[in-house]
Amino acid sequence: MGMTITEKIFAKHAGKSFVEPGELIMVNVDIALANDITGPVAIEEFKKSGAQKVFDREKIALIPDHFAPNKDIKSAELCKTLRDFAKEQQIVHYYEVGRMGIEHALLPEQGIVLPGDVVIGADSHTCTYGALGAFSTGVGSTDLAFAMITGKCWFKVPETIKFIYHGKLNPWVTGKDLILHTIGDIGVDGALYKAMEFTGDALSNLTMDERFTMTNMAIEAGGKNGIMEADNITLEYVKDRAKRPYEVFKSDEDARYSEIIDYNVEEIGPKIALPHLPENVVDVEEAQGIEIDQVVIGSCTNGRLEDMRMAARVIKGHKVHPYVRLIVIPATQQVYQEMIKEGITEIFIEAGAVVSTPTCGPCLGGYMGILAKGERAVATTNRNFVGRMGHPESEVYLSNPAVAAASAIKGRITHPREVA
Known part of the structure; x- marks a missing residue:
């Protein structure tokens, strides 16, 4: 009996030749x-345990x-706790503001x-790294x-569900739309x-x-992890970044799946998730005019360079609607630098946007974009729960960067083809 990618990674890291769903392993x-x-x-x-x-x-x-x-003061104290522990333990991968x-x-x-x-990460979106063919999950x-x-x-x-995406993506459709469609389904x-x-x-056509x-x-679909087989695009991405050996795993042809779900992406257009759950997914056209x-x-979902390029392509030559706040937050300093080099930052600022240093900030209702009672936001973030970005009577609509940029221009939810 074969194994899935996830099962193979678990077997290797548990020192076993075979694992199966339901098995408890260290x-x-x-x-x-x-x-x-x-x-x-x-x-x-860690300190309560007596560990040194x-x-x-x-x-x-x-x-x-x-x-x-x-x-604020409380957040400064939290960051200081992290910093002091990193110094005490000489943690290699600690990144201070300005490098983080x-x-x-x-x-x-x-x-x-x-x-x-x-x-593993003490953050639910640790599942991100599955795009590299790694097992990653929040704890x-x-x-x-x-x-x-x-x-x-x-x-x-865990058991594994296999999602198969066929066909060629339509204009303005991105990985964000595919996952929103999947969660909506x-x-x-x-x-x-x-x-x-x-x-x-x-x-294979996705960056x-x-x-x-x-x-x-x-x-957002309750998954323990998301994962993709590492292909040539993946290996090209890690080639100059990897500083240690790694191993690529592939699912066996006779691997067992709890379910197999097929999607024809040619039937999928830009999506938007309505309040107050990521499963409330509709075509952008159904929400236009809000x-x-x-x-x-x-955010960790859509704050990378390709996201910024897409949004800038839509917003270039336009102005943000006079009664809308457009907040742009590159996910890393490297993304921020590249935005400056490519003129993307200038495009956003000329349009009337705020461009911030990297931070999670508004995604979790932290700061840099809290919503007041009755306010609505279109966000390229990952969650739109009640009160997620501020007041419990505010609303968050999840979209890809192109839809978000087009909406910022018009002051209402808008398909990017209306402005691009």
């Missing part, structure tokens, strides 16, 4: 990740990104996460503390504690940035 962890919100809790548990040293100072990443640059980025964009960019890895801060001490983590091997609990394996000829977007949102107050382009 696996070795390649990277353990925390941010300025979850890290201090894990550090507290982390298992491997090169296999832990501490990234202050949620409320950094420091939003949003964690799930920074780690792949820096070659810290590689194909075949097991990655609690206590689990993270255990991993920081031992280098290991317990897992129940199966629901926010449609893949509960299951591996979501994405494949098909349509994905790495778009692939990261798809695996990033696996958690007036908005704010647009956010950024």
